[in-house]
Amino acid sequence: MTVRVRGLDVDLAGRPVLRGIGLDVPAGGWTAVVGPNGAGKSTLLLAVLGLRAGRGEVAVAGRDPRALRPRERARLVAYAPQHPGLPAGMTVFDYTLLGRSPYIPHLGRESARDRAVAGDVLDRLDLAAFAARPLGELSGGERQRVVLARALAQQTSVLLLDEPTTALDIGHQQQVLELVDALRAADGLTVVTTLHDLTLAGQYADSLVLLSGGRVAAAGPPGDVLTRESVAEHFGARVRVAPGPDGRPVLSPERPC
Amino acid sequence: MTVRPVRRKRALDVPAPRAAARLRPLPLAAALAVLAAALLAGLLVGAAGLPLGGVLRALADAVPGVRLDSGLTGVERNVLFELRLPRVLMGALVGGMLALAGAGYQGVFRNPLADPYLLGAAAGAGVGATLVIVAVPGDPAVGVPLAAFAGALGGVFLAYALGSTAGRGGSGVATLVLAGVAVSSFLAAVQTFLQQLKTDELQRIYAWVLGGVGSADWRSLALVAPYAAVSTVVLLLHGRLLDVLAVGDEEASALGLSAARVRLTVLVAASLATASAVAVSGLIGFVGVVVPHVVRRLAGGSYRIVLPLSLIGGAAFLTLADLLARTVIAPGELPLGVVTAFVGGPFFVVVLRATRGTVQT
Numbered sequence: 001m002t003v004r005v006r007g008l009d010v011d012l013a014g015r016p017v018l019r020g021i022g023l024d025v026p027a028g029g030w031t032a033v034v035g036p037n038g039a040g041k042s043t044l045l046l047a048v049l050g051l052r053a054g055r056g057e058v059a060v061a062g063r064d065p066r067a068l069r070p071r072e073r074a075r076l077v078a079y080a081p082q083h084p085g086l087p088a089g090m091t092v093f094d095y096t097l098l099g100r101s102p103y104i105p106h107l108g109r110e111s112a113r114d115r116a117v118a119g120d121v122l123d124r125l126d127l128a129a130f131a132a133r134p135l136g137e138l139s140g141g142e143r144q145r146v147v148l149a150r151a152l153a154q155q156t157s158v159l160l161l162d163e164p165t166t167a168l169d170i171g172h173q174q175q176v177l178e179l180v181d182a183l184r185a186a187d188g189l190t191v192v193t194t195l196h197d198l199t200l201a202g203q204y205a206d207s208l209v210l211l212s213g214g215r216v217a218a219a220g221p222p223g224d225v226l227t228r229e230s231v232a233e234h235f236g237a238r239v240r241v242a243p244g245p246d247g248r249p250v251l252s253p254e255r256p257c
Numbered sequence: 258m259t260v261r262p263v264r265r266k267r268a269l270d271v272p273a274p275r276a277a278a279r280l281r282p283l284p285l286a287a288a289l290a291v292l293a294a295a296l297l298a299g300l301l302v303g304a305a306g307l308p309l310g311g312v313l314r315a316l317a318d319a320v321p322g323v324r325l326d327s328g329l330t331g332v333e334r335n336v337l338f339e340l341r342l343p344r345v346l347m348g349a350l351v352g353g354m355l356a357l358a359g360a361g362y363q364g365v366f367r368n369p370l371a372d373p374y375l376l377g378a379a380a381g382a383g384v385g386a387t388l389v390i391v392a393v394p395g396d397p398a399v400g401v402p403l404a405a406f407a408g409a410l411g412g413v414f415l416a417y418a419l420g421s422t423a424g425r426g427g428s429g430v431a432t433l434v435l436a437g438v439a440v441s442s443f444l445a446a447v448q449t450f451l452q453q454l455k456t457d458e459l460q461r462i463y464a465w466v467l468g469g470v471g472s473a474d475w476r477s478l479a480l481v482a483p484y485a486a487v488s489t490v491v492l493l494l495h496g497r498l499l500d501v502l503a504v505g506d507e508e509a510s511a512l513g514l515s516a517a518r519v520r521l522t523v524l525v526a527a528s529l530a531t532a533s534a535v536a537v538s539g540l541i542g543f544v545g546v547v548v549p550h551v552v553r554r555l556a557g558g559s560y561r562i563v564l565p566l567s568l569i570g571g572a573a574f575l576t577l578a579d580l581l582a583r584t585v586i587a588p589g590e591l592p593l594g595v596v597t598a599f600v601g602g603p604f605f606v607v608v609l610r611a612t613r614g615t616v617q618t
Contacts (some may be wrong), residue, residue, distance in 0.1 A: 051510055074513030085505035089558035094278050094500070101501050102513030107494045110277055154512070 001061035001076075001157040001190050002027050003048060010040070010047050010054035017043050018054065018214045023192075025207070027157075030184060030191040032201035034225075035211035036235050041194040042082060044211065045160045048192065049079050060158055074102035078151035082162040082194075084143075088136030092146050095135055096122055099153025121152045125179065141172035148176070152183065159183075161193040165200065173197070177204045199251045202226050203244070210234060223249050278500075278559035280566065288569040292349070295573040299345035299580050304587055305336050312337060339474070347473035347537060348579040348593075349572035352544055354485050354534040356571020359545025360552075360563045361492050361527035364499035365520050366430055373531040373545040376437035376524075380444035381412020382535040386465050387448045391455040401465065402477060402536040406484075408444075409532035416440040417524065429506070429517075467592030468539035470579055481533035488533070489568065491526035495519065496561035503560075543597040544571050547605045554608050574601070 005023035009016070018040045025031045033041045046052040050065025050073050058064055065073045078099070086095070099121075100114035122128045125145050130138070138146060144164060151159055164180065165173040181204055184191050195201040201208055202222035210218040210225050212234040218225045226249040231239050237253065244250040301307050307329070315327035315337055329337065358373035366375070374380075385408025389400040420436030421429070452462050498519045501509050506516040534541070552566040575593070578600060582591045 046507075049511055051507060070510055070515050071513040074511060079508075079511040081508060081511075085503065085508055087500075087503040087558070089553070090500070090503065091278065094559065097277050098501055098504065098512055104497070106498075109279075109497060115277065 002059075003031075003158060003190060003192060004057070004059040005044075005048065006057040008044075008047060008054050008056035008058060010043055010052050012043065012052075016214060018047065018211075021047075021056070021211075021216055022219075023048075023209055023216075025190055025192055027190055028184065028188045029207065030181070030193070030205045031207045031209060032205035033192065033194045033209045033211060034196075034198055034201050035217075039211040039234075040214045041211055042162050045079070045162050045192065045194060049073070049077055049160055071102045074154060074156075076156055077158040077160060078154035078156040079160045080147045080151045080162065080164060082166055084147045086135040086143065086147075089134050091131065092127060092133050092135065092138070092149075093118060093122065093131040095146060096127075096149045096153050099150040102154060117155065118149075118153050121149045124183075125149050125152070140167050141169075141175065144168060144172070144176050145179070148179070157188065158190045159192070161191065163194050163196060165195065165197065173200060180204075198226055198231065198239075199249070202249045202251075223247065226251060277561075278557055279561045280556075284556045284562070284566065285569075288566050288573070292569050292573040292576075295576040295580075296345055296349060299348065299576045300337065300341050302580055302584060303336075303341060305333070307333055307337060307341070343475050343478055344470055344473045344579070345576055347470040347478055348576045350478070350482065350485055351470060351534040351538040351541065352548075352575025352578075353568045353572035354488070354530040355541060355544040356548035356567040356574070357489060357492055357564060358527040358530040358534070359571075360549040360560065360567040361495075361499070361523050361530075362545075363549055364495075364502060364560050364563075365523050365527070366434060367503060367505075368434075369550065370546065371434075372542075373527065373534075374441070374540070374542075375434065376416040376528065377412030377440035377444060378409040378528060378531045378535060379412075379540050380441040380448065381415070382406070382409040382532070383448040383466060383540065384408050384444050384451070385411070386539070387451045387462050390458050390461050390465070391451055398472060402480060405465075405539075406481075406532045406536035409535045410528060412440055412444055413524070413528040413531075415444075429520075464592075465539045468541040468594040469582065469590070469592055470538050470575075471583070471590055473537065477537045481537050484529050484533040488526040488530035491522065492530065493564055493568070495523050495526075496559070496564045499523065499560035499564075538593070541575070541594045541597055543594070543601050544575055547601050548574055551605065551608050 003023065003025040005021055008018055008021040010018040021044060033044055035041050043052055047054050048058060050068065058066060060077050065077060096118040097110055097114065100110055100118060103114060104110050122131055125148065127145055127149055130142060164176050168176065177200060180191060183189055205222065207220060208222050208225040209216055210230060217234055218230055226241060228239060228241050231237050238256050239251045239253050241249050241251055300312050301309060311327050311329045314325045315329050315334060317323050318325040318327055355373055362371040362373055362375055363369055382405040385404035386401045389404040393400050416437040419440060420433035423432050423436060452459060498514065501512055501514050502516060502519055509516045548571040549563050549567045552563050552570055556562050556566055578596045579593055581600065582593045582596045585591055
């Protein structure tokens, strides 16, 4: 399933947040949206999700999510927010089951199949042992995986992840991104993430979109987008960019002298 | 990292729970047993003690198609059917409605401190009741429930209208709570103003404000039962949706829920439940906040559990509170609201301590 955005303008409270955004993610592709704080990355994800009104074209698998009923939309695209609401007393299993909401009749209850899907997702993410544990008792890494589990339980082919590595140590960052990549390969998921860490973004995504001041400053393969000059210009940071073993760029911060 | 495409075989390890949070038979049966005991105690105990066997036979006799000789005297039958039974049922209905509405409000506002009066239902009912007492000549027993009912719904409507106009584009829930505070203060001022106009009615207004079910009869029960029934059905159907709403509006929308629609439906139903309780009982505090919390502590935090058990627990709690209210200083009566807070407060502390660390709410 493809994601396509053309000429998207989004205003929040009368303030322009996104202007003239274009985005193309092929089916099975992974695009990372990078950019400095306040560039509009999260807003772009919410616009693709259909939860932010705006002018311009947004199409997920050829359909405009803004025109869909919430349930249809939630069967098309799943979303893991940067700061998820995690009711402390809710168990991991029940939280994962929330991902089945678009399939459960409005006033009905979940079916055996919904429970089986939630159970399978927990198995795949090595969370089965946590099924009965309340969310309030999870570590940061476990929480990220649980939020991912809920999104996967929606069984959509497009996955939007807002900063999936927030507040994770370097090991857990890799673990979560490897997991997303493995799921993408296994299920043919189309993935759009925002990512703070530019090196990680360059390592995992096939394509980067650099947002700055609400506009697309650069887009393309990681090596084209992450250059010493673009990072200096848009992040105000001094970095050395060197190709890693696989040719993808690795950024090292340099202390200004 | 590899991802297993199929579910792993589990031969020896204990299978993890694969069932969603829902009301299990055991807690439900326990709650119903407590309620039944409370209702029965309410029927038996009072100025005139009634025999257990006679009461049970008389109740069975009242079931269509069953004929039994209860052995009760005519006076005892009268006490049972015209005084005790309507009063006990009214206590149960009011307690159930307030606790259920409280649980609903807590779910909608994602705030454990929300109570059924949060959006101005109490102050609105107060204005309605006071208006009838000071301005309408004759027996206030007829007009007060209707005016309180209308006032409660009017107060909530005012707060909702104010909150949704002011909160456009912003964080709706917080604005709604603030609007409720503003409307409540305003209506409380109106009520105070009205009662100051006619200070000789202060006693009656005060008695209404303190709340009670002492004047319950079959007529007033019939007046509010339909509203109570409708809001009960609607609220109990929304347990799962309130669980989804617990992750926040935006995420709930991303999960395919129309958060605004669920919120409005639950608010209307909970306000209807509150209004039907307030109309016939005045202002009884505490039940709406504390019963849902006790349920969470004892049985779990999912609204699929909290809503039905709050209904049953609130009914049992208020039945017992009313039993105390009419017996402790017999032949006088304590205001029901005083009893709920006096007994319920310490009870809540005990539950909080006993379940410390078991359930996060």
